[in-house]
Every structure is written in structure tokens, then in C-alpha cells.
Amino acid sequence: MTSSPRSRPEAVDAAVPPAYLAEVVGAACDVALVIAADGRVLSVVPGRTGLPDPGLADLVGHPLTGALTPESAARLDDARARIAAGEDLCRAVELDHRTSTGRVAPVGYSFVPHGFDGALLMLGRDLGAITECRTQLVQAQLALEQVYEARRDVATRYRVLLSGIAEPVVFVTAADGRIADLNDPAAALLAATRESLGRPLASAFATEAGDFSDRLARAAAGEGPLLLSTARDGRELRLSAEVFRAAGARHYLCRLEGAGDRTGAADGIAADLSALYARSTDAILFAGLDGTIVTCNDSFLDLIEATQISDVAGRCLSDYLGRGQVDLKVLVENARGLGQMRLYATRLVTRLGGETAVEMSVCHLDDRTAPSLAFVIRDASRAEGVRSSKPTGTPEDASSVIALVGSATLKEIVSETTDAVEKMCIETAVHLTRNNRVAAAEMLGLSRQSLYVKLRKFGLLDREGPGET
Known part of the structure; x- marks a missing residue:
């Protein structure tokens, strides 16, 4: 105005x-x-x-x-x-x-x-209330967009995963037995297409719809896979089903395979072995019959302090063995002659010159055009330390027992020998458990009180160590 x-x-x-x-x-x-x-x-x-x-x-x-x-x-x-x-x-x-x-x-x-x-x-x-309401609307819109984006992301991943699975898979609604989704391998087996969504799965097989629904429910309950014949060409298929719930409705995840086709199990074993190779705490190495390293896992790289496979590929395994060609010759000859060799003790030399005690097992893989050797190498440094360390007092105990012969009766000698053996066992248990008295008592089958009595008897109570844990 x-x-x-x-x-x-x-x-x-x-x-x-x-x-x-x-x-x-x-x-x-x-x-x-x-x-x-x-x-x-x-x-x-x-x-x-x-x-x-x-x-x-x-x-x-x-x-x-x-x-x-x-x-x-x-x-x-x-x-x-x-x-x-x-x-x-x-x-x-x-x-x-x-x-x-x-x-x-x-x-x-x-x-x-x-x-x-x-x-x-x-x-x-x-306009404070209006501005606040406007802000809330904007925030709600942004949240809604994030939800939509997350759903689109999940849907994309689902599609990529479904299309990337080689195993034939069909999703079926439990209420009416209709196909909710399937991947390309399943569509090829069932002569179906994306337009087949919504059709009863029973129509793809030579079976009655009612009987098929009951059998599918029992299979999902754990009675085992179904053996079915396709309606198109009569091919026999094995159908395994699992039930799950989504959006308040029950669905079946159905896996298909040929009745005589067990490649799925083999693929599963291969996947497990691949995971074991990658994640094993033991070093795994494959080499030619002359000891040339073909590949290895990260645990072997850790043992020799290497950073990547290219640092060792193409080199001879003897370069990393403590006795070089001597060790390699023993391993290769036994593997080729007997098929395998277990727990061969030696030392592994790191790239920086250090040494690690190891136990090696080798297997001769001769079922292929180019035979090779598979090595499993375990770090044995701790076990070697335990074996090489001798409890203090052992020589003196043995000498004292020998000195008793001729000066004491057999009964007295046996009593002295028992004490010597008991002391050696207690010392060994304390050493193996790093002076953990509770663990040592459990290892020897003694109560803590009995162990303390014997430690005091043999003068071992004041040994230094981490103590009880």
C-alpha cells in the first residue's frame, strides 16, 4: 500500500x-x-x-x-x-x-x-513456527531421500548378486507357491523368463500343484531335497528349499541342480580351501619339483619377512631353508617317493638374515600335467624353546640317584627317584605355563594347595615369573 x-x-x-x-x-x-x-x-x-x-x-x-x-x-x-x-x-x-x-x-x-x-x-x-515446520519438512524430505537411496542401493546389490550367482536360484512366495524372482541359470533350467514372474513354480514341473506345495513345505522344514522332472523336457532336477520371512510374508529360497550334478558341492569345497589358504595361520606354499616357488600365502611372507609374493615367486625354496639344498633334497625325495612327508624340523631363514624354527609337511601333487609340491610350514620356535630348555637341577638329580646305588636299598633308591621325577615334572609344567601356578596345577592334575606344598618341598616356590593369572 x-x-x-x-x-x-x-x-x-x-x-x-x-x-x-x-x-x-x-x-x-x-x-x-x-x-x-x-x-x-x-x-x-x-x-x-x-x-x-x-x-x-x-x-x-x-x-x-x-x-x-x-x-x-x-x-x-x-x-x-x-x-x-x-x-x-x-x-x-x-x-x-x-x-x-x-x-x-x-x-x-x-x-x-x-x-x-x-x-x-x-x-x-x-514466522518461527512456520520456519521450524519448514525445517522439519526439509529434514523429513532428506531422510526420505536417504531411505529411497538406500533401497535403490540394496536393490542394485541384490540384482548384481542374483545375476552373478552361477547356481540356479528361485524365490517363491509360500502363500501361493508363485515365482517371486529367479536368476538366469534358473530361468534356463525351467524355460522361464522375467515374464514368468507370478506364475506358479509347480507349472514348471510335471507334478500337481497341491501336491507340489505340500512337498515344498516339507522340504523347507528339513525333510531333504525334492527330485522333480521339468515339464518341458523331463529333465530330473534336485530342489532344495529354505524358508525365510520378509515384509511380513513367508518365502522359499529354492536351489536347483541336476539330479546327477554334484559340482555345487565341489565348488563349495574349492571355496573353503581357497579361504583356508588365504586365512590360515600356517604358511602354505606351492612349488615345482625343483623347489621353485610358484605362489604362497601371507603367512609364509610373514615368516620370511617379505612384503609381497613377487619378492619370492620364481626363487628356490632352498634359499629360505637353514640347510639349503640339503633340506630341500630330503623333502623332495621323500615327497616323490612316498607321496608325502610330515613334520620335518628345520629352520627358515628370513630376508633379513634371522632364523625361525619350523616344522614342514609336503605333499606330492602328481594328478596333473605339471606335478608340483604343496608345503605346509608351521612356526615351531616356541615348541623348540620348550623342548630345548631343560629344567634346572635335572643333572644333579640324576647324579644323586646314581650315587645311591650300593649305598642304599632299592626301596630307598626308588623313593629318591620318585622325588627326582616328580620335581622334573613340576619344573616342566611350571616352565610350560610360564610360571602360571593355576595352569600348572591343572596340567598335573593337582589342586593348587598340593602344588604349593610340592613347590615348597623342592625349593621351587620362589621362582620368578608372571605368577598366577
């Missing part, structure tokens, strides 16, 4: 009587501002429910643009210029106040020219 130019009266006060303005504002808006021609706020009048933000009361005497965000200040200047040009502003202008309370208060203003000196009366509606 604009007012037509008119002559200025002798005395016009830009200020509106507070009581009258408060009455108008209380009925028509949430806040009213009176600003002078230079942009200063002359007065702030709250609505009946108070100001949208308490910080708006601090605007009096200050330029309004200084308390607005940069975008809102530009909108205010544009609105004032348009009003000065005589244009009617039909729509409210949204201004964001930066108040002294530290928050941004959005208010929608309608402008009414007041007086003849460029002053304006701004009637504002609090």
Missing part, C-alpha cells in the same frame, strides 16, 4: 500514540516497528502474546538493517525503495532478525507508510 502525495500539515509527529498502536498491533500482528526515513527504529510494540524474541526490544534507536542478516537487509532496502517509488507491496517481506539473545528471529512484515517524512509502520507476523 502507498499513499498519494499530499501537502504536509503544519505539525505531523512520526510517532503513533503508544496506546492506540498497542491496541492495533495486539489485534493484527505479533510485533510492530516504526522506522524513520533514515532507517532508525523509533518504537517496538509487542503483540498480545509478547515479542517473537525478547531481543527485538533492543532495536529502538538503532538502524534496523544493522540487526538483520545481510540477505534480509537487502530485502528491506528493496522494499523501502519500491514503496518510495509509489509501488504497492501486496506480499509480506520476510526478514531475519539477529537479536541480542543470539538467535535468528524470522518475521514477515507488511509495510504501511506513516506520515509525510518517509516513516514506515511495519506490521509483523512471527
Whole structure:
């Protein structure tokens, strides 16, 4: 709204009587501002429910643009210029106040020219609730988009997985036995296409629909696979079923294979062996009959402190054996002569010159055009340390027993020998358990109290070690 130019009266006060303005504002808006021609706020009048933000009361005497965000200040200047040009502003202008309370208060203003000196009366509606609702809607829209994106991602992965499986797979709804989905191998077996979705699975086989539904339910319950003949060419298939629940409905996951085709099991074994090769804590290595390394797993690389297979591929295994060609010759000759050799003890030399005690087993793989050797190598450094360490006092105990012959009766010698053997066993158990008295007692079949008595008897109670754990 604009007012037509008119002559200025002798005395016009830009200020509106507070009581009258408060009455108008209380009925028509949430806040009213009176600003002078230079942009200063002359007065702030709250609505009946108070100001949208308490910080708006601090605007009096200050330029309004200084308390607005940069975008809102530009909108205010544009609105004032348009009003000065005589244009009617039909729509409210949204201004964001930066108040002294530290928050941004959005208010929608309608402008009414007041007086003849460029002053304006701004009637504002609090847009805080609307802005909050708008923010929530945007957040809900973003969340919905994320859900849709996640669903599209899952659907894409499902399609890629289904198309990449070589095993024929069919999804069937349990309620009516209809095909919900299938992959290409299953479609080839059943002479079906994507247009076959929704058809009863029983129609693909030479069987009655009712009987098929009962048999499928029993197979999913664990009675074993079904032997069926296809309706197209009478080919015999084995159908295995598993039941699962999705979206509140039960479904069957059906796997198909030829009645005489057991390649699925072989594929499963191959997958298991591949996982074992990759994850085994023992080193696994394949080499030619001359000892040339073809490939190995990460555990072998760890043993010899190598970083990658290319560091060892093509090299002779004897380069990493403690006795070189001597070790390799023993292993290869026994493997080729007997088919295998187990637990051959030697040392493995690392790339940095260190040595690790190992136990090696080798198998001759001669069922192929190019025979090879498969080695399994286990780190035996800890076991060797236990075997090589001798409990203290053993030589003295043996000597003392021998010295008794001729000076004591057999009964007395046996008693002394028993004590010597008992001491050796206790020392060995304590050593193997790294001085863990609880574990040593369990190893010897003794109670903790009995073990402590015997440790005290043989003077072993003050041995250093990690103690009980």
C-alpha cells in the first residue's frame, strides 16, 4: 500500500500514540516497528502474546538493517525503495532478525507508510513456527531421500548378486507357491523368463500343484531335497528349499541342480580351501619339483619377512631353508617317493638374515600335467624353546640317584627317584605355563594347595615369573 502525495500539515509527529498502536498491533500482528526515513527504529510494540524474541526490544534507536542478516537487509532496502517509488507491496517481506539473545528471529512484515517524512509502520507476523515446520519438512524430505537411496542401493546389490550367482536360484512366495524372482541359470533350467514372474513354480514341473506345495513345505522344514522332472523336457532336477520371512510374508529360497550334478558341492569345497589358504595361520606354499616357488600365502611372507609374493615367486625354496639344498633334497625325495612327508624340523631363514624354527609337511601333487609340491610350514620356535630348555637341577638329580646305588636299598633308591621325577615334572609344567601356578596345577592334575606344598618341598616356590593369572 502507498499513499498519494499530499501537502504536509503544519505539525505531523512520526510517532503513533503508544496506546492506540498497542491496541492495533495486539489485534493484527505479533510485533510492530516504526522506522524513520533514515532507517532508525523509533518504537517496538509487542503483540498480545509478547515479542517473537525478547531481543527485538533492543532495536529502538538503532538502524534496523544493522540487526538483520545481510540477505534480509537487502530485502528491506528493496522494499523501502519500491514503496518510495509509489509501488504497492501486496506480499509480506520476510526478514531475519539477529537479536541480542543470539538467535535468528524470522518475521514477515507488511509495510504501511506513516506520515509525510518517509516513516514506515511495519506490521509483523512471527514466522518461527512456520520456519521450524519448514525445517522439519526439509529434514523429513532428506531422510526420505536417504531411505529411497538406500533401497535403490540394496536393490542394485541384490540384482548384481542374483545375476552373478552361477547356481540356479528361485524365490517363491509360500502363500501361493508363485515365482517371486529367479536368476538366469534358473530361468534356463525351467524355460522361464522375467515374464514368468507370478506364475506358479509347480507349472514348471510335471507334478500337481497341491501336491507340489505340500512337498515344498516339507522340504523347507528339513525333510531333504525334492527330485522333480521339468515339464518341458523331463529333465530330473534336485530342489532344495529354505524358508525365510520378509515384509511380513513367508518365502522359499529354492536351489536347483541336476539330479546327477554334484559340482555345487565341489565348488563349495574349492571355496573353503581357497579361504583356508588365504586365512590360515600356517604358511602354505606351492612349488615345482625343483623347489621353485610358484605362489604362497601371507603367512609364509610373514615368516620370511617379505612384503609381497613377487619378492619370492620364481626363487628356490632352498634359499629360505637353514640347510639349503640339503633340506630341500630330503623333502623332495621323500615327497616323490612316498607321496608325502610330515613334520620335518628345520629352520627358515628370513630376508633379513634371522632364523625361525619350523616344522614342514609336503605333499606330492602328481594328478596333473605339471606335478608340483604343496608345503605346509608351521612356526615351531616356541615348541623348540620348550623342548630345548631343560629344567634346572635335572643333572644333579640324576647324579644323586646314581650315587645311591650300593649305598642304599632299592626301596630307598626308588623313593629318591620318585622325588627326582616328580620335581622334573613340576619344573616342566611350571616352565610350560610360564610360571602360571593355576595352569600348572591343572596340567598335573593337582589342586593348587598340593602344588604349593610340592613347590615348597623342592625349593621351587620362589621362582620368578608372571605368577598366577
